[in-house]
Amino acid sequence: MQKKFSALYQGLLTIILIMVLFLFSFLILTRQTITSSDYLIDTADKVKYYDETTTQINQAIQDLGMASGINKDGLKNAISSEQVAKDFTLFIQHSFSGDGYKTDEKPIKDSVRKAIENYAEKENKVIDQNNKQSIEFFLDKSYEIYDSNIRLPLVPTIGLKAERFRHQIFKLLGILGIIFIVMLVLLYFASHKHKHVLLRFFAYANLSTGILYIFLAIILKFFNPINRIGLSQKNLFDLVTSFINGMLPMTVGIMLIFIVVGLILAFLSIRIRSNLIDKSERREREREESFDMFYKQNRMAKEKNER
Incomplete structure (x- = not known):
């Protein structure tokens, strides 16, 4: 009965330790990925978000220009991807810090105005006082x-x-770290202070x-609900x-680390246990040899006395 209770207690501690390890590593994973503005900015760069948005x-x-009488491709590259990358990066950084952000309209309007002027020059059209108001409306x-x-x-x-x-x-x-240490201490005593037993549970x-x-x-690879979001853009x-999905490579990396560490700990546990068994068997043989020697000496002494 006591052995069953001890096994149940050790199993419960191991389960709690598993939960602590998973939550601890998962929090680190989320901190480096989905809660990081730098991660979002890097992701935008990797998927060429700036170019596509530009x-x-x-x-x-x-399209707005064509509605105003400008020929197709007349304002083809009015906005640069560098400007988009700059403003989007600042927008993300301000959003995650809780600060409001408003894009500076001057460089945008200047860029579009320059494109209009280049188009007018190419088409030999004069920008007079009459259509300047229309241009300002177009810039807005x-x-x-x-x-x-x-x-x-x-x-x-x-972001906030x-x-x-x-x-x-x-x-x-910090809380999980304290719980982790407590679990290790409890497991150490639950394993009767045997290092190989503690290593075995830690390997599990x-x-x-x-x-x-x-x-x-x-789940991230095949059942990610984000892939089913109906975004038109x-x-x-x-x-x-x-x-x-960018979490997937780090998830695989963490998985491999835990598995490798678990296998190493399991190997060490087996090695230590094997050494303990060898020492125990060696002591047993020495004790038997000592007993045999003592028995022989007593028998020889007894035979000598009988003579």
Whole structure:
């Protein structure tokens, strides 16, 4: 009965240790990925979000220009991808820090105005006082198009919540670290202070955590609900899905670390146990040899006395 209770107690401690290891590593994973503004900015660069957004903005400005009598491709490259990358990066950084951000309209309007002037010069059209007011109206509309593509509506809310949670992660990691140490101490005493038993349970915990990460990787790869989000804009869809799916490589890396560490600990546990068995058997043989020697000496002494 006592052995069953001891095994149940050790199993419970191991399960808690598995949960602690998983949560601890998962919090580190989220801190480095989905709660990081730098991670979102890097993801945008990897999926060529800036280039696609620039193309989308320029296309919208061209459509607006065609409605105003400008020929197709007349304002083909009114906005540069460098400007889009700069403003989007600042927007993300301000959103995650909780500060409001408004794109500077002057460089945008200047860029579009220059494109209009180049078009007018190419088409031999004169910009007189009569159509300057129309141009200013066109510049205002162009800026609205640009700003709406840069300042995505939900990002400030999500970014602020992510940043707040990111600041709480250190506290959670500290709490989990304390629980981890307590679990190791309890397991050490539950294993009757046998190092190989403690290593065996710790190996179980690491291998089990690695298996949990296998399931997480499968979910991210095949059952990610983000892939089913109905976003009409391809560039935004690519950004959101890549932002979440970008966790997959790190998930696989963490999984491999836990599995390798678990296997190493299991090997050490077996090695230590084997050494203990060898020592025990050697002591047993020495004790038997000592007993045999003592028995022989007594028998020889007895035979000598009988003579």
